[in-house]
Amino acid sequence: MKVALMVTCLNDAMFPSAGQATVTLLRRLGVDVEFPEQQTCCGQPFVNTGYLDEAVPVVRTFVEAFEGYDAIVTPSGSCAGSARHQHGIVARRSGDAALADGVRRVSPKVVELTEFLVDTLGVTDVGATFPHRVAYHPTCHSLRMLGVGDRPTRLLQAVHGLELVDLPDAESCCGFGGTFAVKNADTSVAMGADKARHVVDSGAEVLVAGDSSCLMHIGGLLTRQRAGVRVMHLAEVLAS
Amino acid sequence: MTGTFVGMPAFPTAARAALADSQLRSNLAHATSTIRARRLAVVGELDGWEELRLAGAAIKDNTLLHLDEHLLALEASLTARGAVVHWARDADEACRIVAGIAKDHGADEVVKVKSMATQEIGLNEALAAEGIAAWETDLAELIVQLGDDLPSHILVPAIHRNRAEIRQIFLDKMAAVGRPAPADLTDEPARLAEAARLHLREKFLRARVAVSGANFAVAETGSLVVVESEGNGRMCLTLPDVLVSVVGIEKVVPTWADLDVFLQLLPRSSTGERMNPYTSIWSGVTPGDGPQEVHVVLLDHGRTRALADEVGRQALRCIRCSACLNVCPVYERTGGHAYGSVYPGPIGAILNPLLRGVGTDDQVDSLPYASSLCGACFEACPVRIDIPAVLVDLRAQVVDAHRGGVPRPEAAVMRSASWVLGTARRLGAAERASGLVGRVAGRLARRSSSSGRPLMSRLPGPGAGWSDARDLPAPPAESFRAWWKRTEGGHR
Numbered sequence A: 001m002k003v004a005l006m007v008t009c010l011n012d013a014m015f016p017s018a019g020q021a022t023v024t025l026l027r028r029l030g031v032d033v034e035f036p037e038q039q040t041c042c043g044q045p046f047v048n049t050g051y052l053d054e055a056v057p058v059v060r061t062f063v064e065a066f067e068g069y070d071a072i073v074t075p076s077g078s079c080a081g082s083a084r085h086q087h088g089i090v091a092r093r094s095g096d097a098a099l100a101d102g103v104r105r106v107s108p109k110v111v112e113l114t115e116f117l118v119d120t121l122g123v124t125d126v127g128a129t130f131p132h133r134v135a136y137h138p139t140c141h142s143l144r145m146l147g148v149g150d151r152p153t154r155l156l157q158a159v160h161g162l163e164l165v166d167l168p169d170a171e172s173c174c175g176f177g178g179t180f181a182v183k184n185a186d187t188s189v190a191m192g193a194d195k196a197r198h199v200v201d202s203g204a205e206v207l208v209a210g211d212s213s214c215l216m217h218i219g220g221l222l223t224r225q226r227a228g229v230r231v232m233h234l235a236e237v238l239a240s
Numbered sequence B: 001m002t003g004t005f006v007g008m009p010a011f012p013t014a015a016r017a018a019l020a021d022s023q024l025r026s027n028l029a030h031a032t033s034t035i036r037a038r039r040l041a042v043v044g045e046l047d048g049w050e051e052l053r054l055a056g057a058a059i060k061d062n063t064l065l066h067l068d069e070h071l072l073a074l075e076a077s078l079t080a081r082g083a084v085v086h087w088a089r090d091a092d093e094a095c096r097i098v099a100g101i102a103k104d105h106g107a108d109e110v111v112k113v114k115s116m117a118t119q120e121i122g123l124n125e126a127l128a129a130e131g132i133a134a135w136e137t138d139l140a141e142l143i144v145q146l147g148d149d150l151p152s153h154i155l156v157p158a159i160h161r162n163r164a165e166i167r168q169i170f171l172d173k174m175a176a177v178g179r180p181a182p183a184d185l186t187d188e189p190a191r192l193a194e195a196a197r198l199h200l201r202e203k204f205l206r207a208r209v210a211v212s213g214a215n216f217a218v219a220e221t222g223s224l225v226v227v228e229s230e231g232n233g234r235m236c237l238t239l240p241d242v243l244v245s246v247v248g249i250e251k252v253v254p255t256w257a258d259l260d261v262f263l264q265l266l267p268r269s270s271t272g273e274r275m276n277p278y279t280s281i282w283s284g285v286t287p288g289d290g291p292q293e294v295h296v297v298l299l300d301h302g303r304t305r306a307l308a309d310e311v312g313r314q315a316l317r318c319i320r321c322s323a324c325l326n327v328c329p330v331y332e333r334t335g336g337h338a339y340g341s342v343y344p345g346p347i348g349a350i351l352n353p354l355l356r357g358v359g360t361d362d363q364v365d366s367l368p369y370a371s372s373l374c375g376a377c378f379e380a381c382p383v384r385i386d387i388p389a390v391l392v393d394l395r396a397q398v399v400d401a402h403r404g405g406v407p408r409p410e411a412a413v414m415r416s417a418s419w420v421l422g423t424a425r426r427l428g429a430a431e432r433a434s435g436l437v438g439r440v441a442g443r444l445a446r447r448s449s450s451s452g453r454p455l456m457s458r459l460p461g462p463g464a465g466w467s468d469a470r471d472l473p474a475p476p477a478e479s480f481r482a483w484w485k486r487t488e489g490g491h492r
Helices: A009-013 A016-028 A052-066 A077-094 A097-109 A113-120 A140-146 A151-157 A185-201 A212-224 A234-238 B011-019 B022-044 B049-065 B067-080 B091-104 B116-120 B123-129 B139-146 B163-177 B189-206 B232-238 B256-270 B303-307 B312-317 B323-327 B329-334 B345-356 B362-369 B376-380 B387-401 B409-420 B424-444 B461-467 B480-486
Strands: A003-005 A071-074 A110-112 A133-136 A163-165 A206-209 A230-233 B084-088 B109-112 B133-136 B209-212 B216-218 B223-228 B242-248 B278-282 B293-299 B454-456
Touching: A003 A016, A009 A016, A009 A212, A009 B424, A009 B480, A016 A230, A016 A234, A016 B480, A052 A077, A052 A097, A052 B387, A052 B409, A071 A077, A071 A097, A071 A113, A077 A097, A077 A110, A077 A140, A077 B387, A097 A110, A110 A113, A113 A151, A113 A234, A133 A151, A140 B376, A151 A163, A151 A234, A185 A212, A185 B011, A185 B329, A206 A212, A206 A234, A212 A230, A230 A234, B011 B022, B011 B329, B011 B362, B022 B256, B022 B323, B022 B329, B049 B067, B049 B256, B049 B312, B067 B084, B067 B293, B084 B091, B091 B123, B091 B209, B091 B242, B091 B293, B109 B189, B109 B232, B116 B123, B116 B242, B123 B133, B133 B139, B139 B163, B139 B189, B163 B189, B189 B232, B209 B232, B216 B256, B223 B232, B223 B256, B232 B278, B303 B312, B303 B345, B312 B345, B312 B387, B323 B345, B323 B376, B329 B345, B345 B362, B345 B376, B345 B387, B362 B387, B376 B387, B409 B424, B424 B454, B424 B480
Parallel strands: A003 A071, A071 A110, A133 A163, A133 A206, A206 A230, B084 B293, B109 B133, B109 B209, B209 B242, B242 B293
Antiparallel strands: B216 B223, B223 B278
């Protein structure tokens, strides 16, 4: 099976350790993961802000980069959702039949990391050890767009030494929402402040999620409040 | 009497003011969490909830596909049963028709059943301009009307008020428009309801004309349906001689079998009840029983515009249950007024732009962006309106409406980002540059995260919107792709 890592532009530029952890984890499980260097971004920031024309070249690059892989694994529920659910919209907008064909071939191959681990590889115990108290935030797009269900928590529960604590109101949005975080900054922060409060109330030392974007937002509030709770990408915990 | 939403600022500005109101936020958090829990409990009782949702969506879609035929069938059935059918293209036409009927009967007042369509068209204000007082008889609408306030929720328009505030409104305002509130009124719900009851009773008994909307209009028998909780609707629908119902054209359902599906979906989704207390159904005029003159105003007011929108037309499935408002994390924090419309929350964020069109009004154009796209609304919607998908499509319509001419700053940023992300070479170069920025920022940073990463706490320009309340880690010195290249995929 030819497996590609779709690292996402955010992890690439801002959170490389999430990508490195994904590589470590997949190799430990015997997957010879490749990084198609032509990749850039899934185009979601453009689509979700209304800039469809601007998304076209980005999606074209995406299709060219990932053509021919059997599985395109990404440590992001949101970017997986974008590739699976929105690339068709961008292709239609382009009016380019070849791009539409490419999207039809490539986008169904995109899988979020926990889907790949649990469904494709059939593992829940990935051999990780992480002796800390952890709260898990189910990110909206992984939960409601992809429907990853309890895959992430099953993986976390199998981590040696890890204590998974309840996060109150876990399924509420953290308020990141892409450009929403800046266009509606006040509302975004109000939502994030409630999330951060729940994280602190949970008694966790570490907040874990499958999307670096949401973690950047919640983490940015937690450090500003000097809350003393760390944020980590799920891949980093599973690779430890 | 009641204020209007005309001249409301765009969502981000209106939201900022609402967020600063801690009383409002606590009222809303309490009310929405209570109703959320109730909805989940009663929806959970049914095994076939997903099938019901699919059926509801399919019935509405099929009806909308042949809307013209179903409306003509409805008109024929209504006429055959003695109702007078009027067609209104827009708010002005609809208001003129209703005012005309009231004037024909020499009425200077009408009693009203809670109705979204009549609020949408500003009927109360239009009637007031003709010297006709419109009395809201739904408890929450009464609170809003007496308080010279605006509705902030589709189902619970006074959700932003608590008991103490309601008591004060009753004490201050009831006397001027009818029976005063008892001087010893407390904020106990039963006492408040009793005060409203006594106040409204004289209006019910006196009024000769009633105005309603309808939750559904069954085409096969010309039957209108009003679903309510308080019984005030039943009073309005049966006591006065003349009844005028303003009904959006998307309210038509072909048969009673179709209605059955919605009467299961609506109460569970709206009030979290298995069945609502009062369901009134009337078919034209019944001699000697109820209103002897029945008018039905079929209202377009942008609905055909929405119907022409391939992605957005699903919004016309909406049965106004408010489930999407109650689960929306944005609505829960900002309340309904920030949306600047009688249709607030997620459904309002798509319905208003669809009914009115985008590209001409900044307030309307701001609504599709009033969402984090978390998807909780789609999950709760009893007729499966994919609100996030419609929001995203409307955002593209807003952007497209502003293409050409001088690009706005956001458009310029998006264009350059598109160029950078167009190839890996350009992105790599941008990352090297941001790595340099990160090194400088790292030296300047006064704080770092517990993992030792320098934090930027004051970003320039539009970044300030982020950093006012949130830190941002400084960009790493080495991007993932640079690491991969340097280490040959982590092998060195």
